[in-house]
């Protein structure tokens with residue numbers, strides 16, 4: 001295992017198509033380590049929602065980084081946890097499936113707390129997988145120093161390289177990109193060079209509303225809600241979005257709505273501002289609330305939400 005803080009091995013610039021590299025890179029780790037923050041940083045746009053609360057990401061979300069000699073397709077995954085209810089089981093199945101189908105696995109953890117029990121669980125899973133793996137220690141902006149021997153001791157042999165970064169502040173990101181590129185195969189690009197993601201705008205709208213909910217509510221509410229975009233209209237001067245927020249119980253309704261509708265208004269305004277910035281066009285959102293009893297445990301409801 002090599003242990004560079006940074007690598008300056010850049011791929012040569014080439015116009016020969018046979019020298020072009022392209023591949024899929026999974027970002028995996030326990031909840032809240034900064035996986036989505038890192039993917040957004042790597043692709044230079046806000047594709048995956050982030051929050052200080054664990055288990056924010058629910059789907060495998062792709063983000064594409066294009067340059068003159070490579071195309072890297074990152075796959076952000078939900079934080080790895082032992083499943084407690086059906087939605088989490090589906091999230092885990094999704095992660096395991098992703099790991100088998102990529103060219104490189106990027107294990108990401110927090111430098112300040114490594115190794116936690118959850119880190120060990122993820123690393124145990126990785127030991128049994130043949131895909132090349134690198135370890136990324138995030139949030140270096142938060143620690144004074146770290147014990148490299150301790151880190152090496154806890155990493156399995158399946159990890160080929162390690163790097164220390166700050167996804168939030170951008171430290172060592174160029175070096176990480178160089179490292180990643182050496183690990184992906186020679187291959188023609190999988191997507192058009194101007195494509196940033198494979199997901200439609202309604203998905204980003206849904207996720208942005210969910211981010212607002214993670215931002216404004218505490219405890220169970222963010223986990224007990226799901227968002228469905230019923231209609232996304234692109235008009236000449238603005239986009240209009242109709243969305244439903246699913247909750248699990250009648251008692252959650254007054255909390256979501258708030259006094260005089262204040263809470264719901266805050267969610268709407270947060271999502272409208274973020275989507276206006278993302279699309280470069282005014283966005284107007286209408287929100288509805290629907291009670292779907294225990295939707296997190298029901299296969300049919302999960303299917304409607306895109307978990308298969």
Ligand SMILES: Nc1nc2c(ncn2[C@@H]2O[C@H](COP(=O)(O)OP(=O)(O)OP(=O)(O)O)[C@@H](O)[C@H]2O)c(=O)[nH]1
Pocket residue numbers: 030031032033034035036037038049050051052053054055056057058077078079080138139140141142165166167168169
């Ligand atoms: N200080 C510091 N905070 C960071 C860094 N990277 C991410 N964070 C913060 O860590 C929290 C979690 O970030 P996310 O990107 O949502 O983490 P995640 O791993 O995608 O989380 P899940 O989707 O829940 O698994 C957020 O509050 C981020 O702002 C970093 O380099 N330094």
Ligand SMILES: [Mg+2]
Pocket residue numbers: 035036037048049050056057076077078079
């Ligand atoms: Mg995430």
